[in-house]
Amino acid sequence: MTTANDFLHRFQLEHAGVRGAIVRLDDAWRQTRANGDYTDPLIDLLGQTVAASALFTSAIKFQGRLSIHLRDSGALRLLFADCTHDGQVRGIVRWDGTAPKTDVVLESGARLAITIENAVTDSRYQGLVPVEHGDLASAFEGYFQRSEQLPTRLVLAATAERCGGLMLQQVATAGGAPLGDADGWNRAEHLLATLTPDELLGLPPEEVLLRLFHEEGVRLQPAQPLAFGCTCSRERVGGMLRSLGREENEAVLAEQGSIQITCEFCNRQYVFDEADVAAVFADEPPAEAVRTRH
Numbered sequence: 001m002t003t004a005n006d007f008l009h010r011f012q013l014e015h016a017g018v019r020g021a022i023v024r025l026d027d028a029w030r031q032t033r034a035n036g037d038y039t040d041p042l043i044d045l046l047g048q049t050v051a052a053s054a055l056f057t058s059a060i061k062f063q064g065r066l067s068i069h070l071r072d073s074g075a076l077r078l079l080f081a082d083c084t085h086d087g088q089v090r091g092i093v094r095w096d097g098t099a100p101k102t103d104v105v106l107e108s109g110a111r112l113a114i115t116i117e118n119a120v121t122d123s124r125y126q127g128l129v130p131v132e133h134g135d136l137a138s139a140f141e142g143y144f145q146r147s148e149q150l151p152t153r154l155v156l157a158a159t160a161e162r163c164g165g166l167m168l169q170q171v172a173t174a175g176g177a178p179l180g181d182a183d184g185w186n187r188a189e190h191l192l193a194t195l196t197p198d199e200l201l202g203l204p205p206e207e208v209l210l211r212l213f214h215e216e217g218v219r220l221q222p223a224q225p226l227a228f229g230c231t232c233s234r235e236r237v238g239g240m241l242r243s244l245g246r247e248e249n250e251a252v253l254a255e256q257g258s259i260q261i262t263c264e265f266c267n268r269q270y271v272f273d274e275a276d277v278a279a280v281f282a283d284e285p286p287a288e289a290v291r292t293r294h
Contacts, residue, residue, distance in 0.1 A: 005162070007223040008087065009205050010058050014217035016184030017171050021058035022205045023051050023226070024164040025089065031228035032091050033160065035267050039099040040160070045079055047158020048136045050091040051165035053083040054226055055154070056114065059169060064119040070131070070139075072110040075100075088229025090265045105134035112139050114147075144169070153189050157197035164201050166208070168192055188216065230266035237261050237270045238280045249277050 005026030012019050025032075025047075032050055033043060053068050060066070067082035081091030110131035117124050127147035131139045137154040144152035151170040157163065168188050171179040191212045199208060209218045241249055241259065249272075252259050259272040272280070 006226040007205070008054050008058060008226055009223050010221040011209060012217075012219045013168075013184070013188055013213050014219060015181065016188045016213075016216045017179030017181070018168050018184060018188045018216075019059070019171050020166065020168045021055050022164070022166045022208060023054045024162065024201065024205070025051060025054070025226055026162050028089055028226055028228040029158075029163045030161065032089065035265060036092065038093065039101055041100045041102060041104045042093050042095060043160055044158050045076075045104055045136065046081070046091050046093040047163030048156035048165070049079055049081040049093075050083075050089055051156055051158065051163045052136070052140055052154070052167075053081040053091070054087070054089055055165045055167045057083050057085060057087075058167070060116065062116060062118050062120075064117045067115045067117075069113040069115065070106075070110060072107050072131075074107045074109075076104065076106070076110070083226075084229065087224055087226040088231075089226055090228060090230050092264055106131050106136070106139060107134075108132065110139075112143055114143060151185060153192050155192060155195050155197075155200055157200050159201065162201050166192065166195065166200060184216075188213070191216075228266075230263060230268070232263040232266060232268060232270075234270055238272075238276075241272065241277065242280050246281050249280070253277060 005024055006028045007024055009022045010019070011022065029047060029050060033046070038046065049068055049070070053066060057066050063085050065082050065084050067080065070079040071077070075096045077096050078092065078094040080093070081089065083089045108131065111128060112131055113126055113128045115124065115126040127143060129143045129146045132142055133139060137156050140154055141152050144150045153168045154165060156165040170185045195208070195212060199211070206220060209220060249259060253274055259277065261270045262268070
C-alpha cells in the first residue's frame, strides 16, 4: 500500500545544470522500522539508508534492485537497504552488544557497497569504497565521487515516523563540461546546505524545491509511489534449506520436529515439516542411497 507521503520525485534545475530527486517515506518507513527493536540512533541510520536507496534509483534506468550494504569494523554489524525499480523498499540494521543511545559515528574501517542487479540482463554491478567520514551522507557522496566521478550532494533525515532525502547531481555535456552556467553547481550546493531536517520531512516537495531553488528553473516530474516490500517467499526459503543439504535439515527435524525460518525484513514465518523438507529434496536420492552407491 502506498500513501501520499511515500514518494520519489525526480527534478531538474535547468539554469544550474543539475538533476535531483526528493524522497519521503511515511507508511513504508514505519513498516520497515516495526520489524526491529531499534534505538533512536539506529532508527536514524536505517531511515537515512532506506531513503538513500530510493534516491539512488532515480539516476538509473533498469529493471531490478539497487541495494546499499555497509559493514563497520566496530559494533555496527550490518546496515542494509534496497529499493526496486518499481519502488519497493526494505531495510535492516544489526548491532553487536547493547544498542547505542547516542549518535553513531561510522569508523574509518567501514566499507560501503552499492549493488545494482538488473533482472532483464541478469547482470550485477557493485561499487565498493571505504568510508572516510563519520556520517552517511558524506559516505554516499564519497562513493559517487570515487566510483562514478559524479559530483553529488545529499541531505538525509529520519525520525521514528518518517524518513526522507534530497539528492543533487551535476549534469555534464557529452564533452564533459558542466551543462549549466559556470557557477550553477556551486550555487546549488550552497542552497541545498540551507535545508533543515524539519523542512525536508515536513514540507510538501514543491514547497521545498521552490524555497531552495526558485531562481534555478525547477522542473518537477510526477511522483513515483514507494511502498514497503519484501522479496521473501516459501520458494526462496526452500532453496536456502536445499543449499544446507539434506542431512542438516533432517538433523533439525529430528531435534525440533519442524524447521521454522523467520524473515528478518518482514517477520513472516515459514514452517517446514517432514513432508515439506522431503518435497524440497524430492529430486535428490536419500543420503543413505548415495553412500551405498559409492
